[in-house]
Amino acid sequence: MSDSAALAESRFPGTEYDRLPARVWWLGALMVLIGVATFILMTTNGHAEGYLYLFFYSIPSNTAISVFPHEPVLIWYGTIANMWLASLAATGGTMVSGWLDHRVFVPVLNYTKITSYKRSRFYSKMTGIFMRYPFATLVATGLTPxxxxxxxxxxxxxxxxxWRYLAALTVGRFPRYLFLAWVGARFEIPAWILITIVIVIFSVYAIRGVPAAWGWMKERRQARQRSG
Known part of the structure; x- marks a missing residue:
C-alpha cells in the first residue's frame, strides 16, 4: 500500500468488501428509476416548472455516474422561477444524491476484487494531493467547472x-446553482437553446457510452461461454 493510501486509511478508517452489500443494487436501481421517471415527467408535464420536479431531477443529475446535465435546467429555472428557491430545491436533491452515492460507491470502490487500482502510482499521487485539503477540494470542484x-x-x-461529504456538497453546490439560476434570470436564454444543449449532451453520452456498454456485455458473454 502506498504512503498516501495508508495516510487516507489512518485518517478515515474503513473496511474492504468481499461481497457487495445488497443496497448497492437496489439503491443503484432506485437512482436510475428516479432519473428516468423525473425526466419523462419534466418533458411531458405542462407544470414542469414546479420546485418538486427540480428537487427530484437533481438526484440523478448529481450522481457520480450521470447522463443528466444540471446546468441548462438550473438556467431554465432561473428564467421562470425564484432563483433562491430553485437553488434550495436543487441543493436538497443533491443531498439525497450524495447520500445515495456514498452508500453505493463506497462499497463498490472498496470491493476486494477491484481494489488493485489503489496500488497504482496515479492513484497514489491523486490521493496524496486530495488528502491535503479534502473538504476544500470537494467544495472547490463542486463550485467551479x-x-x-x-x-x-x-x-x-x-x-x-x-457528513463531511454532504457538508462539502452543500457549501459548493448551492452557490453554483444560484449562479446558474441568476444567469437564466439575467439573460433570459431561450428555451430552445437550453433544450439543444441537453440533446447534445445526451447524444455525446450515447455515442461514447453505448458502444462501450455493448463491448462490456459482449466480453462478459464470451467470458461466461469460456468458463462454461
Whole structure:
C-alpha cells in the first residue's frame, strides 16, 4: 500500500468488501428509476416548472455516474422561477444524491476484487494531493467547472465521512446553482437553446457510452461461454 493510501486509511478508517452489500443494487436501481421517471415527467408535464420536479431531477443529475446535465435546467429555472428557491430545491436533491452515492460507491470502490487500482502510482499521487485539503477540494470542484466526478470517486475510495461529504456538497453546490439560476434570470436564454444543449449532451453520452456498454456485455458473454 502506498504512503498516501495508508495516510487516507489512518485518517478515515474503513473496511474492504468481499461481497457487495445488497443496497448497492437496489439503491443503484432506485437512482436510475428516479432519473428516468423525473425526466419523462419534466418533458411531458405542462407544470414542469414546479420546485418538486427540480428537487427530484437533481438526484440523478448529481450522481457520480450521470447522463443528466444540471446546468441548462438550473438556467431554465432561473428564467421562470425564484432563483433562491430553485437553488434550495436543487441543493436538497443533491443531498439525497450524495447520500445515495456514498452508500453505493463506497462499497463498490472498496470491493476486494477491484481494489488493485489503489496500488497504482496515479492513484497514489491523486490521493496524496486530495488528502491535503479534502473538504476544500470537494467544495472547490463542486463550485467551479473543474470536473467533480474524479474527486467524488477519490472521496468514496478513502471512506471519506458521509457528513463531511454532504457538508462539502452543500457549501459548493448551492452557490453554483444560484449562479446558474441568476444567469437564466439575467439573460433570459431561450428555451430552445437550453433544450439543444441537453440533446447534445445526451447524444455525446450515447455515442461514447453505448458502444462501450455493448463491448462490456459482449466480453462478459464470451467470458461466461469460456468458463462454461
Amino acid at each position: 473543474i470536473p467533480f466526478w474524479p474527486f467524488k470517486f477519490l472521496c468514496f475510495s478513502i471512506h471519506y465521512p458521509l
